[in-house]
Amino acid sequence: MNVHVSPPLAFPDRRPLLRAEGLKRGFKGRGGLLGRSHEVLALRGVDFALARGEAVGVVGESGCGKSTLARVLLHLTPATAGRVTFDGKDLGALPKRELRALRRRMQLVFQDPFASLDPRRPIGDQIADGILIHRLATREGAKEKVAALLAQVGLDPAHAGRLPHEFSGGQRQRIAIARALSTDPDVLVADEPVSALDVSVQAQVVNLLKDLRSRLGLGLIFISHDLHVVRHLCDRVVVMYLGRVVEEAPAAELFATPHHPYTQALLAATPSMHAVDDRREPLKGEMPSPANPPSGCAFRTRCPRALPACAEELPELLHAGPGRRLACPPVLAEIPEAPHA
Amino acid sequence: MKALFSPRFNQLALPGALLALIVLTVLAAPLLPLADPVKQMVNQRLAAPSPGHLLGQDEYGRDVLSRIIWGGRVSLTVSFLAAFCAGVIGTLLGLVGGYFRGIVELMSVRLAEVILCFPPMLLALLVVTLLGPGAVTLVLVLTILFTPAYARVAYAETLSARTLDYVTAQTALGATSSRVLFRTVLPNIAPPLLVQFSLTVAAAMMLESGLSFLGLGVVPPSPSWGLMIRAARSVMEQAPLLLLWPCLALAGTVLLLNVFCDRLRDVLDPRGAAVGVIPAFLRKSRAAALPQATTEPAPGLVRIDNLTLSLKTPAGPIKVVRNVSFGIAPGETVALVGESGSGKTLTALAVMGLLPPVITPVDGSIRFTRRDGTVSDLLQLPEADMRRLRGNDLSIVFQDPSSSLNPVHRCGKQVAEAILAHGGGSARKARDRVVELFRRVGLPDPARRANAFPHELSGGQKQRVMIAAAVANTPRLLIADEPTTALDVTVQAQILDLLAELKSGAETSGMGLLFVTHNLAVVRQIADRVVVMYAGEIVEEGPVGEVFAHPRHPYTAALLASAPESEAEELAAIPGTVPSPAALPPGCHFAPRCALSTQACATAHPDAVEVGPGRTARCIRPMEVA
Numbered sequence: 001m002n003v004h005v006s007p008p009l010a011f012p013d014r015r016p017l018l019r020a021e022g023l024k025r026g027f028k029g030r031g032g033l034l035g036r037s038h039e040v041l042a043l044r045g046v047d048f049a050l051a052r053g054e055a056v057g058v059v060g061e062s063g064c065g066k067s068t069l070a071r072v073l074l075h076l077t078p079a080t081a082g083r084v085t086f087d088g089k090d091l092g093a094l095p096k097r098e099l100r101a102l103r104r105r106m107q108l109v110f111q112d113p114f115a116s117l118d119p120r121r122p123i124g125d126q127i128a129d130g131i132l133i134h135r136l137a138t139r140e141g142a143k144e145k146v147a148a149l150l151a152q153v154g155l156d157p158a159h160a161g162r163l164p165h166e167f168s169g170g171q172r173q174r175i176a177i178a179r180a181l182s183t184d185p186d187v188l189v190a191d192e193p194v195s196a197l198d199v200s201v202q203a204q205v206v207n208l209l210k211d212l213r214s215r216l217g218l219g220l221i222f223i224s225h226d227l228h229v230v231r232h233l234c235d236r237v238v239v240m241y242l243g244r245v246v247e248e249a250p251a252a253e254l255f256a257t258p259h260h261p262y263t264q265a266l267l268a269a270t271p272s273m274h275a276v277d278d279r280r281e282p283l284k285g286e287m288p289s290p291a292n293p294p295s296g297c298a299f300r301t302r303c304p305r306a307l308p309a310c311a312e313e314l315p316e317l318l319h320a321g322p323g324r325r326l327a328c329p330p331v332l333a334e335i336p337e338a339p340h341a
Numbered sequence: 342m343k344a345l346f347s348p349r350f351n352q353l354a355l356p357g358a359l360l361a362l363i364v365l366t367v368l369a370a371p372l373l374p375l376a377d378p379v380k381q382m383v384n385q386r387l388a389a390p391s392p393g394h395l396l397g398q399d400e401y402g403r404d405v406l407s408r409i410i411w412g413g414r415v416s417l418t419v420s421f422l423a424a425f426c427a428g429v430i431g432t433l434l435g436l437v438g439g440y441f442r443g444i445v446e447l448m449s450v451r452l453a454e455v456i457l458c459f460p461p462m463l464l465a466l467l468v469v470t471l472l473g474p475g476a477v478t479l480v481l482v483l484t485i486l487f488t489p490a491y492a493r494v495a496y497a498e499t500l501s502a503r504t505l506d507y508v509t510a511q512t513a514l515g516a517t518s519s520r521v522l523f524r525t526v527l528p529n530i531a532p533p534l535l536v537q538f539s540l541t542v543a544a545a546m547m548l549e550s551g552l553s554f555l556g557l558g559v560v561p562p563s564p565s566w567g568l569m570i571r572a573a574r575s576v577m578e579q580a581p582l583l584l585l586w587p588c589l590a591l592a593g594t595v596l597l598l599n600v601f602c603d604r605l606r607d608v609l610d611p612r613g614a615a616v617g618v619i620p621a622f623l624r625k626s627r628a629a630a631l632p633q634a635t636t637e638p639a640p641g642l643v644r645i646d647n648l649t650l651s652l653k654t655p656a657g658p659i660k661v662v663r664n665v666s667f668g669i670a671p672g673e674t675v676a677l678v679g680e681s682g683s684g685k686t687l688t689a690l691a692v693m694g695l696l697p698p699v700i701t702p703v704d705g706s707i708r709f710t711r712r713d714g715t716v717s718d719l720l721q722l723p724e725a726d727m728r729r730l731r732g733n734d735l736s737i738v739f740q741d742p743s744s745s746l747n748p749v750h751r752c753g754k755q756v757a758e759a760i761l762a763h764g765g766g767s768a769r770k771a772r773d774r775v776v777e778l779f780r781r782v783g784l785p786d787p788a789r790r791a792n793a794f795p796h797e798l799s800g801g802q803k804q805r806v807m808i809a810a811a812v813a814n815t816p817r818l819l820i821a822d823e824p825t826t827a828l829d830v831t832v833q834a835q836i837l838d839l840l841a842e843l844k845s846g847a848e849t850s851g852m853g854l855l856f857v858t859h860n861l862a863v864v865r866q867i868a869d870r871v872v873v874m875y876a877g878e879i880v881e882e883g884p885v886g887e888v889f890a891h892p893r894h895p896y897t898a899a900l901l902a903s904a905p906e907s908e909a910e911e912l913a914a915i916p917g918t919v920p921s922p923a924a925l926p927p928g929c930h931f932a933p934r935c936a937l938s939t940q941a942c943a944t945a946h947p948d949a950v951e952v953g954p955g956r957t958a959r960c961i962r963p964m965e966v967a
Binding site for chain 2: 108
């Protein structure tokens with residue numbers, strides 16, 4: 001066993017159903033025509049835990065690694081380092097057959113409902129896939145179950161024989177959710193499930209997810225760049241920046257008192273409908289390329305509070321009050337509950 | 342299940358029937374009252390067509406018609422069989438190679454590609470020498486030759502399909518690899534393979550003819566089209582028709598097969614083929630159907646009146662934008678808000694004269710006051726005049742900066758082109774101006790950025806370049822079509838600030854801004870006035886503050902309430918979906934989704950009514966909206 005003591009989790013009293021430690025995921029990058037291939041890290045060491053029935057939001061801007069995290073957590077993309085355990089089983093070490101069987105309990109909803117459904121097969125067949133693959137019912141039983149699932153997500157069961165292009169974006173997202181629910185999963189990973197939808201339909205899908213969660217006791221990992229939606233739907237929020245978690249807190253607290261300068265900037269930049277806010281100075285610049293991350297704290301290049309020390313050491317995610325963790329030494333020093341040096 | 346003879350299948354009927362006729366004729370050769378194809382009648386060599394021999398007789402006096410039909414048996418069997426075998430083997434190789442990658446790819450696709458290194462004729466000669474000529478050898482040779490082509494197509498298609506969400510979804514459901522490959526990937530990569538099949542059959546026929554022509558294929562005296570062409574060549578001066586018939590049979594069958602496979606691909610695409618586009622030079626003047634131009638001075642900078650746009654579909658024209666009227670004053674920012682399909686982007690494109698060819702304005706006017714004070718109706722302006730206005734008095738910034746910049750030209754050059762296109766002086770002066778503009782839009786190190794290629798810049802920087810190009814000639818009206826939708830929130834905030842700052846700047850003061858977006862919060866931050874569109878019409882218009890505080894149309898009210906910003910436990914979702922423009926509900930188009938709708942809403946289409954100073958709403962009970 002490693003001597004390294006992992007920092008306390010946000011909900012230490014609840015045994016996590018899904019747990020990830022030190023996740024890293026690299027992709028091959030290439031520099032120029034003759035450039036040597038080098039590894040670009042999309043995840044640079046992420047710890048993550050999800051309790052049974054909990055809803056965790058993962059927020060951050062494009063390129064922060066949140067979608068990669070979704071795929072690595074489901075072992076659709078294997079991690080290059082670190083491990084993911086589901087119900088105590090290490091996904092990377094499981095034999096293929098057992099992994100396939102375990103997939104029944106963890107499902108994925110994609111961002112783009114126009115890409116996530118096979119355009120050539122009736123939606124009923126696609127929803128039935130999961131049921132038949134895991135032999136949860138006979139063909140007849142699967143038909144009934146598909147009808148029930150369609151009704152559950154608010155669609156007409158009589159439409160099971162239609163092709164995806166006969167549905168609108170919001171309806172397709174409901175179909176994708178029905179497909180994910182077909183295997184009675186314990187965890188649903190939703191990767192930006194509403195950002196491709198029309199504004200008037202987004203609320204429907206958010207309400208549906210919320211409703212399903214309370215009815216089925218579903219664990220939810222909700223990946224989004226929309227902070228408002230996350231606040232509405234999640235118990236806990238994880239903020240990512242350039243492949244690392246920078247802050248983690250219960251949703252209400254994160255929005256009330258964001259600690260990390262990046263979280264603060266993200267909140268300030270999110271436009272509000274209620275008033276023209278005399279916004280704080282918008283964050284300068286953009287997220288650095290993951291191919292060439294800054295030394296030390298990756299956010300220091302845009303951080304209004306950056307100190308010379310920030311360039312030295314990779315900040316660790318440390319306890320910052322009940323249920324909260326933060327990776328920013330200057331701010332941690334100001335928090336009374338934080339066990340700073 | 343769709344009826345087999347729906348209109349889409351009709352287009353298969355003609356080539357299908359003709360192809361079936363050819364195949365049946367050839368198959369039925371032994372049953373048909375044909376002369377013996379190998380029976381020689383030397384005394385009647387090269388005889389002209391006669392009642393007994395409809396297509397005449399060849400150099401040995403054999404019946405040509407009979408030889409063409411019997412020869413077709415060989416040619417068609419060989420080519421179809423070879424194309425089919427190559428198709429199955431090649432598709433399998435490409436499928437597993439593309440899906441599993443790594444060592445499997447090396448073993449399958451790369452190995453198949455080795456065959457491509459041999460000149461096809463050389464390979465054919467080699468096999469024929471080893472096995473001796475004959476139909477079976479031909480099939481073998483052709484299969485070997487065509488397998489790599491299939492493997493490559495299947496490989497490339499699989500590579501792009503394997504990362505698609507619906508393929509990943511199958512894996513996530515726990516499907517085995519073979520299930521994913523054959524149930525999901527294969528049906529979706531089939532269309533290009535079908536095209537490949539038609540090409541292969543055609544090429545196989547050609548090659549079979551070629552090899553037979555060289556004496557390496559079918560052994561005489563058995564007829565084949567290639568052999569017939571070969572034989573006819575030597576007597577083409579005496580009997581040119583002899584050459585014509587086999588060539589006609591070969592070319593006709595190949596063409597027919599190509600048409601059939603193309604149509605089959607279209608039919609198998611569940612989304613249906615796109616409507617054909619008429620090239621610009623064949624298009625009628627786009628203003629043909631419009632009423633006489635009005636060039637009366639309009640108040641403000643732009644005045645759009647009764648703009649109606651029609652979309653051409655196979656089922657007839659659909660009015661996708663109806664009676665849109667609003668204006669923009671100098672220096673004003675007007676936000677055009679709506680969901681996808683509301684017609685907001687089409688309205689903006691109509692102002693720019695950049696409507697796609699399938700959409701034409703059928704009514705209304707867009708009166709625009711130019712820099713020199715003259716007023717012209719943009720819908721009536723000839724394309725040449727429109728081109729002079731675009732990028733000059735009028736300019737636009739699109740949603741996706743990555744696809745609006747040409748990846749092979751340096752950013753500075755692309756902006757300089759916009760300046761030079763409108764007579765911006767020398768190239769050198771344009772260069773200096775670009776650097777100045779880049780500084781103006783907040784690009785760090787502007788001189789270096791001007792030399793950079795688009796891929797060297799981030800998304801936000803690219804959008805700044807696009808904005809620099811748009812304001813290069815100090816436009817009177819800047820149209821921004823979802824300019825921040827593709828950007829992150831922190832970058833979005835920067836771009837919104839930049840646009841606001843540009844408007845207040847001395848150089849571009851008085852510039853009107855038409856901001857097209859679906860994001861209400863962005864509207865709140867940037868606009869003076871808001872125009873809300875739903876299903877192709879304006880449903881509400883007014884000053885931003887007032888509309889947001891007291892919406893007068895239930896749709897606006899519902900949109901505001903459904904935003905996740907509210908603290909409510911359950912979001913106030915709008916039931917139902919945006920109606921398709923082909924099937925608009927009668928009466929008020931929002932009525933089926935409206936919480937306040939009454940019987941009257943479902944019957945009469947409401948007019949826009951004034952609901953306050955500078956405010957209109959298209960609702961019969963505007964004051965009851967909370």
